[in-house]
Structures are given as structure tokens and as C-alpha cells.
Amino acid sequence: MDTLSLCLIVRNEAEVLARCLESAAGLYDELVVVDTGSEDETRAIARRFTGQVYDFPWRDDFSAARNFSFDQAHMSYCMWLDADDVLLPADRAAFLELKRDRLPGPDVVMAPYHAGVDEAGRPVLTYYRERILRRVPELRWEGAVHEAVTPRGAIVYTQAAVTHRKERPSDPERNLRILEHAAASGRNLTPREQFYYGRELSAHGRYAEAVRVLEDFLTVGWGWKENNIEACRTLGACYEALGKPRHALRALLESLAFDPPRAEVCCDLGRLWMERSDYAQAARWYEQALDCPWDLRSGAFCIPDCHGFLPCIQLCVCAWNLGERERAVYWNERAAAFRPDHPACRQNRAFFAGEMDSSQENASKREDSGK
Incomplete structure (x- = not known):
């Protein structure tokens, strides 16, 4: 096991900071909080968790603030979080296991970042970020916004994830x-x-x-x-x-x-063809989306629905418009396997049931009229 500094840069995060730090309790050996100009209780909340609270004048440069936070750290590794991030219990346990079994070793640990979740807590946008870095001069943040560290050296990937839970919109x-x-x-x-x-x-x-x-x-x-x-x-x-x-x-x-085609691109192309009412062409792209591999380690912005629910529910629409009723029912059930409670799946089931009842009624009328 090696030592770990948790580093945050914050500003007016009184609403969420304690939640973030409590979710990471027991993981870090040192906590560094850099405040860039809070006007609320952020500093006071930070001081409940650490004596290492520093002021850094904001100068429209996130990488400068991140680098300053790492410069205040003393442990062998630095991990970063935003104040509106959390570690879910299973992920916290996985990070603890990684710290115990894999550190020291890698120079960079890449971890999934669930940047968006739906109402049920399911990730809707996920990508890997450089989450834990060896504290060495070669690993520095770059970029005024959407700052990043270019991974180098020994790189390992973990399934332990960080989840973003924004409570209020930031300055748009x-x-x-x-x-x-x-x-x-x-x-x-x-x-x-x-x-x-x-x-x-x-x-x-x-x-x-x-x-x-x-x-x-x-x-x-x-x-x-x-x-x-x-x-x-x-x-x-x-x-x-x-x-x-x-x-x-x-x-x-x-x-x-x-x-090669990404599922997200295929879904975009499918939608374009649907808007032209070319359902056969749209169906080809949605089927292609289902065949696309899902490689989170590529660093791409991965939208889970594009690998399952979305192409299936759109293939249901395409099949219906192509007169393929049984295929439409099939694709709706495939979609429901991914999102059982989605309103579109329930509405489609009711619609198909109504169509079936109507067909049976019409068939009965034809039989009666033929007698």
C-alpha cells in the first residue's frame, strides 16, 4: 500500500462539499482543498475535514488551479475529485482495494467517470479519466478549461468509478x-x-x-x-x-x-434517415449500432443507451413503418429488456395490444358477414 492525497479545487460548494468528502472517507491519507474565491461556507466546511485549505486567486485557468492543488500534496499519489462528485459505496470499496493491492505500481490510474445519470441512477454518459496520478513533475494539468493530464508511464484501468451528481447548474x-x-x-x-x-x-x-x-x-x-x-x-x-x-x-x-463506426454515430445517422422517412436505411444504422463494440478504455464519450435501448426502440418504430408488425413487437421487447419501465415500451405494448384486438374484431366481423 502507498499513500494518497485527495485534491479538490472548489468555489461556492457549501451545498455538496461535505457529501463528496464523506463519500471518500478512509480512502485518502491527506486532503488538500484549494478555494478559488468562495463567498459561502465552503472554506468552513473544508476545515472540518482538513487543516490544508488554501486560497488560490482565480485567473480563468482550471489547469493552474489543479496544478496548485497537486503542488500542496505530500503523498506518493494524488487523486482528484470535483465537489459535486461522489464515490458510491461499492466504488469506494473498489478504490480502497486498488490502493491496497496496486499501489505503488502504476503512474496513472484510469477510472470510469459517470458524468451523467438518469432518474434511476443509471449512467447515461461515461468515459475514462486519469483519476489517480503519481506525484511527479512530468504529470501536469494542461488546458484553461476541460483540463487534463496526458497519461504516460505505467497505466492501469480500474472499474472503480466516480459519479457526478450536480445539484445546481454552474455558470453556463x-x-x-x-x-x-x-x-x-x-x-x-x-x-x-x-x-x-x-x-x-x-x-x-x-x-x-x-x-x-x-x-x-x-x-x-x-x-x-x-x-x-x-x-x-x-x-x-x-x-x-x-x-x-x-x-x-x-x-x-x-x-x-x-x-470504425461508433454506436453513438450510428444512432445519429439512424435518426437522420428516420427524419427523411427512410426507415429501411435508418434500420441498417440502428442495427449497426447494436453490433458496435463498447470500449470505454478508448476515452470516448460513451452513451450506454446507444448500445442497447435506443437502437432497439427506434428499430421498433422502423419495423412498424415498414409494415413488419411482428418485428416491431420483437424490437420493443428487446428495448424493454434494457429499460423495463420506460414509458415508450409500455405505450408500445398497449398500442400493439389495441391493434391486435382491433384486428381480431375486424376478422370476426368479416366472418359474420360471410355467413
């Missing part, structure tokens, strides 16, 4: 403001920053600007494979919003130049 303009300021300053954005700049523009409905940024990002060709694929998906959404479905189709198909 913050990331875009930081990136626009960086771009206006004359500094060349890194490929990762340019990718996220395009995504932020898209999220703010500035689709034409997002298209220019993301097309340039893809043309230069310096981006990471997974960011390139996600850029194609975002471009497709932007072109759809701009009323350019052919451009959207081209953008999504361009993602295939970077890697």
Missing part, C-alpha cells in the same frame, strides 16, 4: 467566456481547446461559428482521435440546426475516417 457562460478570452488574446488554442471551443459555441446555439471552429479543427488534423469523432457528431448537430441535413450526413460519415 464560464467555459465559453474563458475560451473566447484566450482566443482574443492572440494565443493559439491547443487542439483540445479548439475542440471544446467549438462544442461550447454549439451548446450556446452559435452554430455557424461552431461550424467554422470545428471544420478548422478537423482540417488542421492535430486532434486526438476521440475528439475528432466527437467533433464530427457536434458538426452534424450544428448543420441540422442550420437546416443543412446533407451537410450533417457528410459530417457524421466523416467520422468513419478516424475509426
